[in-house]
Amino acid sequence: MSAATEFDPKIVAFMCNWCTYAGADNAGVARLESPHNILAVRVMCSGRVSPEMVMRAFRSGADGVLVMGCHIGDCHYAAGNHRTAKRMPLLRNLLGYVGINPERMELAWVSAGEAPRFVEVTKAFAQKIRNLGPLAQEVTE
Amino acid sequence: MIQEIRKAVAERLDSRDGIVALRRRNGGVAPYLFQKGDDLSELEISPKYPLMTLVSRLHKAFPAIRLGVVARGCDERAYIEMVKRNQIDPARLDLIGFACSAEDARACYCREPSPKHLVVGTPPASGPDNPLVAKYNSLPLPERRSFWKKQFSKCIKCYGCRNICPECFCEACAMEDMAWVEPGLLAPPFPTFHMIRAMHMASRCIACRECEHTCPAHIPLTVLYDLMRRDIGDLLGYIPGADLEAQPPLSLSLEQAPLRK
Numbered sequence: 268m269s270a271a272t273e274f275d276p277k278i279v280a281f282m283c284n285w286c287t288y289a290g291a292d293n294a295g296v297a298r299l300e301s302p303h304n305i306l307a308v309r310v311m312c313s314g315r316v317s318p319e320m321v322m323r324a325f326r327s328g329a330d331g332v333l334v335m336g337c338h339i340g341d342c343h344y345a346a347g348n349h350r351t352a353k354r355m356p357l358l359r360n361l362l363g364y365v366g367i368n369p370e371r372m373e374l375a376w377v378s379a380g381e382a383p384r385f386v387e388v389t390k391a392f393a394q395k396i397r398n399l400g401p402l403a404q405e406v407t408e
Numbered sequence: 409m410i411q412e413i414r415k416a417v418a419e420r421l422d423s424r425d426g427i428v429a430l431r432r433r434n435g436g437v438a439p440y441l442f443q444k445g446d447d448l449s450e451l452e453i454s455p456k457y458p459l460m461t462l463v464s465r466l467h468k469a470f471p472a473i474r475l476g477v478v479a480r481g482c483d484e485r486a487y488i489e490m491v492k493r494n495q496i497d498p499a500r501l502d503l504i505g506f507a508c509s510a511e512d513a514r515a516c517y518c519r520e521p522s523p524k525h526l527v528v529g530t531p532p533a534s535g536p537d538n539p540l541v542a543k544y545n546s547l548p549l550p551e552r553r554s555f556w557k558k559q560f561s562k563c564i565k566c567y568g569c570r571n572i573c574p575e576c577f578c579e580a581c582a583m584e585d586m587a588w589v590e591p592g593l594l595a596p597p598f599p600t601f602h603m604i605r606a607m608h609m610a611s612r613c614i615a616c617r618e619c620e621h622t623c624p625a626h627i628p629l630t631v632l633y634d635l636m637r638r639d640i641g642d643l644l645g646y647i648p649g650a651d652l653e654a655q656p657p658l659s660l661s662l663e664q665a666p667l668r669k
Contacts, residue, residue: 318604319585319587319600319604322588322600323600326597326600345661353667354658356643356667357610357640357643360635361603361606361636364552364556364606364635365599365602365632366550366554366555366556367553367599405553406553
Protein backbone atom coordinates (compact mmCIF):
# COMPACT_ATOMS: atom_id res chain seq x y z
CA MET A 268 0.00 0.00 0.00
CA SER A 269 1.37 3.41 -0.88
CA ALA A 270 1.72 6.08 1.77
CA ALA A 271 -1.09 8.10 0.19
CA THR A 272 -3.67 5.32 0.50
CA GLU A 273 -2.51 3.85 3.77
CA PHE A 274 -5.25 3.72 6.36
CA ASP A 275 -4.93 6.64 8.75
CA PRO A 276 -6.86 5.73 11.90
CA LYS A 277 -8.71 8.06 14.20
CA ILE A 278 -7.90 7.44 17.83
CA VAL A 279 -9.66 9.05 20.76
CA ALA A 280 -7.49 9.21 23.85
CA PHE A 281 -9.03 10.05 27.20
CA MET A 282 -6.29 11.52 29.37
CA CYS A 283 -6.47 12.40 33.00
CA ASN A 284 -5.76 16.00 33.87
CA TRP A 285 -3.14 15.28 36.51
CA CYS A 286 -0.87 12.68 34.97
CA THR A 287 -1.29 11.70 31.34
CA TYR A 288 -2.34 15.06 29.99
CA ALA A 289 0.68 16.63 31.66
CA GLY A 290 2.79 13.78 30.28
CA ALA A 291 1.50 14.50 26.78
CA ASP A 292 2.18 18.18 27.29
CA ASN A 293 5.73 17.44 28.38
CA ALA A 294 6.20 15.25 25.31
CA GLY A 295 5.32 18.28 23.23
CA VAL A 296 7.60 20.58 25.18
CA ALA A 297 10.43 18.08 24.75
CA ARG A 298 9.65 18.00 21.01
CA LEU A 299 9.08 14.28 21.02
CA GLU A 300 7.06 13.13 18.07
CA SER A 301 3.76 11.48 18.93
CA PRO A 302 1.27 10.18 16.35
CA HIS A 303 -1.05 12.76 14.77
CA ASN A 304 -3.93 10.27 14.99
CA ILE A 305 -4.47 10.92 18.67
CA LEU A 306 -7.45 13.12 19.52
CA ALA A 307 -7.02 14.11 23.16
CA VAL A 308 -10.01 14.38 25.46
CA ARG A 309 -8.95 15.78 28.80
CA VAL A 310 -10.89 14.46 31.77
CA MET A 311 -10.31 15.29 35.42
CA CYS A 312 -9.76 11.64 36.26
CA SER A 313 -9.62 8.43 34.25
CA GLY A 314 -12.36 7.27 36.63
CA ARG A 315 -14.60 9.81 34.91
CA VAL A 316 -14.46 7.83 31.68
CA SER A 317 -17.71 5.95 31.59
CA PRO A 318 -18.28 3.02 29.27
CA GLU A 319 -20.80 5.22 27.45
CA MET A 320 -18.04 7.71 26.62
CA VAL A 321 -15.92 4.98 25.09
CA MET A 322 -18.87 3.65 23.11
CA ARG A 323 -19.73 7.11 21.87
CA ALA A 324 -16.16 7.62 20.72
CA PHE A 325 -16.42 4.43 18.66
CA ARG A 326 -19.81 5.44 17.36
CA SER A 327 -18.51 8.86 16.40
CA GLY A 328 -15.90 7.36 14.12
CA ALA A 329 -12.98 6.41 16.31
CA ASP A 330 -11.13 3.30 15.15
CA GLY A 331 -9.49 2.92 18.51
CA VAL A 332 -9.92 4.30 22.02
CA LEU A 333 -7.16 4.79 24.56
CA VAL A 334 -7.95 5.43 28.20
CA MET A 335 -4.99 6.82 30.09
CA GLY A 336 -4.53 7.90 33.68
CA CYS A 337 -2.18 8.01 36.64
CA HIS A 338 -0.43 4.86 37.77
CA ILE A 339 -2.21 2.96 40.52
CA GLY A 340 -1.22 4.62 43.77
CA ASP A 341 -0.61 8.01 42.17
CA CYS A 342 -4.23 9.04 41.58
CA HIS A 343 -4.91 12.66 42.48
CA TYR A 344 -8.21 11.48 43.95
CA ALA A 345 -6.59 8.53 45.74
CA ALA A 346 -8.71 5.75 44.18
CA GLY A 347 -10.35 7.25 41.08
CA ASN A 348 -8.24 5.16 38.73
CA HIS A 349 -9.02 2.03 40.74
CA ARG A 350 -12.50 2.21 39.25
CA THR A 351 -11.02 2.60 35.78
CA ALA A 352 -8.84 -0.44 36.40
CA LYS A 353 -11.92 -2.56 37.12
CA ARG A 354 -14.31 -1.09 34.62
CA MET A 355 -12.20 -1.10 31.51
CA PRO A 356 -11.33 -4.81 31.41
CA LEU A 357 -15.07 -5.54 31.65
CA LEU A 358 -15.81 -3.17 28.80
CA ARG A 359 -13.02 -4.67 26.75
CA ASN A 360 -14.47 -8.13 27.23
CA LEU A 361 -17.93 -6.86 26.34
CA LEU A 362 -16.63 -5.40 23.08
CA GLY A 363 -15.33 -8.85 22.28
CA TYR A 364 -18.66 -10.45 23.18
CA VAL A 365 -20.54 -8.36 20.62
CA GLY A 366 -17.84 -9.08 18.07
CA ILE A 367 -15.77 -5.90 18.08
CA ASN A 368 -12.06 -6.57 18.38
CA PRO A 369 -11.20 -5.74 22.00
CA GLU A 370 -7.72 -4.73 20.88
CA ARG A 371 -9.33 -1.51 19.67
CA MET A 372 -9.56 -0.40 23.26
CA GLU A 373 -6.66 -0.08 25.61
CA LEU A 374 -6.01 1.11 29.12
CA ALA A 375 -2.60 2.56 29.94
CA TRP A 376 -1.06 4.35 32.92
CA VAL A 377 1.17 7.27 31.99
CA SER A 378 2.48 9.73 34.58
CA ALA A 379 3.32 13.41 34.11
CA GLY A 380 7.04 12.59 34.07
CA GLU A 381 6.72 9.87 31.44
CA ALA A 382 6.71 11.84 28.22
CA PRO A 383 8.75 9.17 26.39
CA ARG A 384 6.33 6.51 27.61
CA PHE A 385 3.40 8.57 26.33
CA VAL A 386 4.97 8.60 22.89
CA GLU A 387 5.75 4.90 23.09
CA VAL A 388 2.19 3.93 24.12
CA THR A 389 0.45 6.13 21.57
CA LYS A 390 2.77 5.09 18.75
CA ALA A 391 2.32 1.41 19.47
CA PHE A 392 -1.44 1.77 19.75
CA ALA A 393 -1.70 3.79 16.53
CA GLN A 394 0.29 1.10 14.73
CA LYS A 395 -1.91 -1.63 16.16
CA ILE A 396 -5.06 0.14 14.98
CA ARG A 397 -3.50 0.80 11.58
CA ASN A 398 -2.96 -2.93 11.24
CA LEU A 399 -6.51 -3.71 12.33
CA GLY A 400 -8.04 -1.41 9.72
CA PRO A 401 -11.13 0.80 9.97
CA LEU A 402 -13.76 -0.03 12.57
CA ALA A 403 -16.56 0.96 10.21
CA GLN A 404 -15.56 -1.93 7.98
CA GLU A 405 -16.06 -4.30 10.89
CA VAL A 406 -19.34 -2.91 12.14
CA THR A 407 -21.16 -2.22 8.89
CA GLU A 408 -20.01 -5.18 6.83
CA MET B 409 -47.11 -26.57 46.74
CA ILE B 410 -49.48 -23.68 46.07
CA GLN B 411 -51.65 -24.76 49.02
CA GLU B 412 -48.63 -24.74 51.32
CA ILE B 413 -47.68 -21.27 50.14
CA ARG B 414 -51.22 -19.98 50.68
CA LYS B 415 -51.11 -21.46 54.16
CA ALA B 416 -47.74 -19.85 54.91
CA VAL B 417 -49.09 -16.50 53.72
CA ALA B 418 -52.27 -16.88 55.82
CA GLU B 419 -50.19 -17.58 58.93
CA ARG B 420 -48.11 -14.45 58.44
CA LEU B 421 -50.75 -12.02 57.25
CA ASP B 422 -51.86 -10.86 60.70
CA SER B 423 -48.45 -9.66 61.80
CA ARG B 424 -47.80 -7.57 58.65
CA ASP B 425 -49.41 -4.76 56.74
CA GLY B 426 -49.56 -6.95 53.68
CA ILE B 427 -47.88 -9.67 51.66
CA VAL B 428 -46.83 -9.14 48.06
CA ALA B 429 -47.60 -12.02 45.72
CA LEU B 430 -49.35 -12.77 42.44
CA ARG B 431 -53.12 -12.89 42.22
CA ARG B 432 -55.30 -14.58 39.64
CA ARG B 433 -58.45 -12.68 38.84
CA ASN B 434 -60.57 -12.28 35.70
CA GLY B 435 -58.44 -14.83 33.89
CA GLY B 436 -55.20 -12.88 34.36
CA VAL B 437 -52.37 -12.94 36.87
CA ALA B 438 -50.91 -9.72 38.29
CA PRO B 439 -48.85 -8.62 41.31
CA TYR B 440 -50.97 -7.81 44.31
CA LEU B 441 -50.64 -6.73 47.93
CA PHE B 442 -52.62 -9.25 49.94
CA GLN B 443 -54.10 -7.80 53.10
CA LYS B 444 -56.27 -9.12 55.89
CA GLY B 445 -59.61 -10.32 54.56
CA ASP B 446 -58.39 -10.95 50.99
CA ASP B 447 -59.26 -14.24 49.32
CA LEU B 448 -56.02 -16.24 49.46
CA SER B 449 -57.33 -18.86 47.05
CA GLU B 450 -56.59 -16.27 44.37
CA LEU B 451 -52.88 -16.31 45.26
CA GLU B 452 -50.69 -17.66 42.44
CA ILE B 453 -46.98 -18.31 41.90
CA SER B 454 -46.79 -18.44 38.13
CA PRO B 455 -46.02 -17.08 35.64
CA LYS B 456 -42.77 -15.94 37.22
CA TYR B 457 -42.72 -12.21 37.91
CA PRO B 458 -40.14 -10.01 39.72
CA LEU B 459 -42.00 -8.91 42.84
CA MET B 460 -39.11 -7.11 44.53
CA THR B 461 -39.63 -4.05 42.32
CA LEU B 462 -43.11 -3.70 43.79
CA VAL B 463 -41.79 -4.20 47.33
CA SER B 464 -39.23 -1.46 46.72
CA ARG B 465 -41.91 0.96 45.51
CA LEU B 466 -44.09 0.23 48.52
CA HIS B 467 -41.19 0.68 50.91
CA LYS B 468 -40.36 4.04 49.39
CA ALA B 469 -43.95 5.28 49.26
CA PHE B 470 -44.88 4.11 52.76
CA PRO B 471 -41.87 4.52 55.09
CA ALA B 472 -43.42 2.57 57.97
CA ILE B 473 -45.03 -0.29 56.05
CA ARG B 474 -44.05 -3.82 57.10
CA LEU B 475 -44.37 -6.37 54.34
CA GLY B 476 -43.92 -9.97 53.40
CA VAL B 477 -43.23 -11.29 49.93
CA VAL B 478 -43.58 -14.67 48.29
CA ALA B 479 -40.13 -15.21 46.78
CA ARG B 480 -38.35 -17.54 44.38
CA GLY B 481 -34.59 -18.02 44.37
CA CYS B 482 -34.17 -15.17 41.89
CA ASP B 483 -36.42 -12.90 43.97
CA GLU B 484 -34.17 -13.50 46.93
CA ARG B 485 -31.07 -12.71 44.84
CA ALA B 486 -32.75 -9.53 43.61
CA TYR B 487 -33.59 -8.69 47.23
CA ILE B 488 -29.95 -9.08 48.25
CA GLU B 489 -28.65 -6.72 45.57
CA MET B 490 -31.46 -4.22 46.19
CA VAL B 491 -30.85 -4.11 49.94
CA LYS B 492 -27.17 -3.31 49.32
CA ARG B 493 -28.23 -0.42 47.14
CA ASN B 494 -30.82 0.91 49.58
CA GLN B 495 -33.87 0.00 47.50
CA ILE B 496 -35.46 -2.25 50.12
CA ASP B 497 -35.41 -1.98 53.90
CA PRO B 498 -34.67 -5.50 55.17
CA ALA B 499 -36.05 -4.63 58.62
CA ARG B 500 -39.49 -4.16 57.07
CA LEU B 501 -39.61 -7.24 54.87
CA ASP B 502 -39.90 -10.96 55.39
CA LEU B 503 -39.33 -13.46 52.63
CA ILE B 504 -41.59 -16.44 52.21
CA GLY B 505 -39.26 -18.45 50.02
CA PHE B 506 -40.37 -21.34 47.86
CA ALA B 507 -38.50 -23.70 45.55
CA CYS B 508 -39.01 -23.56 41.79
CA SER B 509 -39.86 -26.70 39.86
CA ALA B 510 -37.14 -28.62 38.05
CA GLU B 511 -38.75 -27.55 34.76
CA ASP B 512 -38.55 -23.88 35.72
CA ALA B 513 -34.90 -24.36 36.66
CA ARG B 514 -34.16 -25.91 33.27
CA ALA B 515 -36.08 -23.28 31.32
CA CYS B 516 -34.29 -20.44 33.17
CA TYR B 517 -30.82 -22.06 33.02
CA CYS B 518 -30.99 -21.40 36.77
CA ARG B 519 -28.06 -22.37 38.98
CA GLU B 520 -29.92 -21.64 42.22
CA PRO B 521 -33.59 -22.40 41.69
CA SER B 522 -34.40 -22.15 45.36
CA PRO B 523 -33.91 -19.38 47.94
CA LYS B 524 -31.58 -19.81 50.90
CA HIS B 525 -34.44 -18.77 53.14
CA LEU B 526 -36.67 -21.66 52.12
CA VAL B 527 -40.14 -21.96 53.66
CA VAL B 528 -42.02 -24.14 51.18
CA GLY B 529 -40.84 -26.95 48.89
CA THR B 530 -37.59 -28.82 48.32
CA PRO B 531 -34.77 -27.49 46.11
CA PRO B 532 -34.73 -29.04 42.62
CA ALA B 533 -31.56 -29.82 40.67
CA SER B 534 -29.85 -26.78 39.16
CA GLY B 535 -30.57 -26.00 35.53
CA PRO B 536 -27.85 -26.38 32.86
CA ASP B 537 -25.75 -23.49 31.53
CA ASN B 538 -27.14 -21.72 28.51
CA PRO B 539 -25.49 -23.73 25.70
CA LEU B 540 -24.60 -20.55 23.83
CA VAL B 541 -22.76 -19.16 26.87
CA ALA B 542 -20.96 -22.47 27.34
CA LYS B 543 -19.57 -22.48 23.79
CA TYR B 544 -19.14 -18.70 23.49
CA ASN B 545 -15.36 -18.60 23.87
CA SER B 546 -14.86 -20.69 20.76
CA LEU B 547 -17.05 -18.37 18.67
CA PRO B 548 -14.94 -16.18 16.33
CA LEU B 549 -15.47 -12.38 16.42
CA PRO B 550 -17.26 -12.08 13.06
CA GLU B 551 -19.74 -14.76 14.09
CA ARG B 552 -20.44 -13.05 17.39
CA ARG B 553 -20.92 -9.79 15.54
CA SER B 554 -23.29 -11.13 12.94
CA PHE B 555 -25.26 -12.94 15.65
CA TRP B 556 -25.78 -9.83 17.76
CA LYS B 557 -26.33 -7.55 14.80
CA LYS B 558 -29.20 -9.76 13.76
CA GLN B 559 -30.54 -9.99 17.31
CA PHE B 560 -30.24 -6.28 18.09
CA SER B 561 -31.80 -5.33 14.77
CA LYS B 562 -35.06 -6.79 16.10
CA CYS B 563 -35.08 -4.34 19.03
CA ILE B 564 -38.08 -2.01 19.08
CA LYS B 565 -36.56 0.01 21.92
CA CYS B 566 -39.50 -0.59 24.22
CA TYR B 567 -37.23 -0.51 27.28
CA GLY B 568 -39.05 -3.58 28.55
CA CYS B 569 -35.75 -5.22 29.53
CA ARG B 570 -34.92 -2.27 31.72
CA ASN B 571 -38.41 -1.75 33.10
CA ILE B 572 -38.87 -5.33 34.24
CA CYS B 573 -35.37 -5.59 35.75
CA PRO B 574 -35.36 -5.61 39.55
CA GLU B 575 -31.84 -4.17 39.48
CA CYS B 576 -32.65 -1.25 37.16
CA PHE B 577 -33.74 1.52 39.48
CA CYS B 578 -31.51 4.48 38.63
CA GLU B 579 -33.46 7.72 38.55
CA ALA B 580 -31.47 8.93 35.54
CA CYS B 581 -31.02 6.13 33.00
CA ALA B 582 -28.07 6.22 30.60
CA MET B 583 -30.27 4.52 28.02
CA GLU B 584 -32.48 7.62 27.98
CA ASP B 585 -29.60 10.08 27.88
CA MET B 586 -29.44 11.69 24.45
CA ALA B 587 -25.68 12.01 24.79
CA TRP B 588 -25.40 8.23 24.50
CA VAL B 589 -28.56 7.09 22.72
CA GLU B 590 -29.94 9.08 19.81
CA PRO B 591 -33.69 9.37 19.96
CA GLY B 592 -35.79 8.30 17.00
CA LEU B 593 -33.55 5.57 15.60
CA LEU B 594 -35.02 2.11 15.23
CA ALA B 595 -33.50 -0.36 15.77
CA PRO B 596 -30.99 1.46 18.00
CA PRO B 597 -27.61 1.59 16.23
CA PHE B 598 -25.45 -1.46 16.81
CA PRO B 599 -24.25 -2.03 19.49
CA THR B 600 -24.33 0.92 21.95
CA PHE B 601 -27.84 0.64 23.35
CA HIS B 602 -27.53 -2.96 24.44
CA MET B 603 -23.90 -2.56 25.45
CA ILE B 604 -24.84 0.16 27.93
CA ARG B 605 -27.27 -2.17 29.61
CA ALA B 606 -24.90 -5.13 29.54
CA MET B 607 -22.16 -3.02 31.12
CA HIS B 608 -24.48 -1.73 33.83
CA MET B 609 -25.60 -5.28 34.56
CA ALA B 610 -22.05 -6.45 35.26
CA SER B 611 -22.21 -6.32 39.08
CA ARG B 612 -25.98 -6.45 39.31
CA CYS B 613 -27.47 -9.13 37.09
CA ILE B 614 -28.85 -11.86 39.31
CA ALA B 615 -29.84 -14.06 36.34
CA CYS B 616 -33.62 -13.99 36.84
CA ARG B 617 -34.14 -13.96 33.03
CA GLU B 618 -37.03 -11.51 33.33
CA CYS B 619 -35.57 -9.23 30.62
CA GLU B 620 -35.45 -12.11 28.20
CA HIS B 621 -38.91 -13.38 29.12
CA THR B 622 -40.39 -9.94 28.66
CA CYS B 623 -38.60 -8.98 25.43
CA PRO B 624 -41.21 -8.82 22.64
CA ALA B 625 -38.45 -9.29 20.06
CA HIS B 626 -37.07 -12.41 21.78
CA ILE B 627 -33.51 -11.11 21.98
CA PRO B 628 -31.40 -13.57 24.04
CA LEU B 629 -30.14 -10.78 26.30
CA THR B 630 -29.06 -13.01 29.16
CA VAL B 631 -26.34 -14.57 27.00
CA LEU B 632 -24.53 -11.22 27.27
CA TYR B 633 -25.42 -10.73 30.91
CA ASP B 634 -24.33 -14.24 31.84
CA LEU B 635 -20.97 -13.53 30.23
CA MET B 636 -20.69 -10.32 32.26
CA ARG B 637 -21.68 -12.21 35.39
CA ARG B 638 -18.95 -14.73 34.69
CA ASP B 639 -16.43 -11.92 34.14
CA ILE B 640 -17.20 -10.07 37.36
CA GLY B 641 -16.78 -13.38 39.17
CA ASP B 642 -13.46 -14.15 37.47
CA LEU B 643 -12.15 -10.61 37.71
CA LEU B 644 -13.34 -9.54 41.15
CA GLY B 645 -14.74 -12.65 42.80
CA TYR B 646 -18.17 -11.10 43.04
CA ILE B 647 -21.36 -13.07 42.49
CA PRO B 648 -24.40 -10.76 42.35
CA GLY B 649 -27.18 -11.96 44.62
CA ALA B 650 -25.05 -14.43 46.56
CA ASP B 651 -24.08 -12.60 49.71
CA LEU B 652 -25.75 -9.73 51.54
CA GLU B 653 -22.44 -8.72 53.14
CA ALA B 654 -20.32 -8.60 49.97
CA GLN B 655 -20.12 -5.03 48.67
CA PRO B 656 -20.50 -4.31 44.93
CA PRO B 657 -16.83 -4.19 43.86
CA LEU B 658 -16.85 -1.69 41.00
CA SER B 659 -17.07 1.34 43.28
CA LEU B 660 -14.53 0.06 45.80
CA SER B 661 -10.79 0.65 45.80
CA LEU B 662 -8.36 -2.02 44.65
CA GLU B 663 -7.34 -2.60 48.28
CA GLN B 664 -10.96 -3.32 49.22
CA ALA B 665 -11.69 -5.37 46.12
CA PRO B 666 -8.50 -6.45 44.32
CA LEU B 667 -8.42 -7.61 40.72
CA ARG B 668 -7.87 -11.33 40.48
CA LYS B 669 -6.19 -11.30 37.07
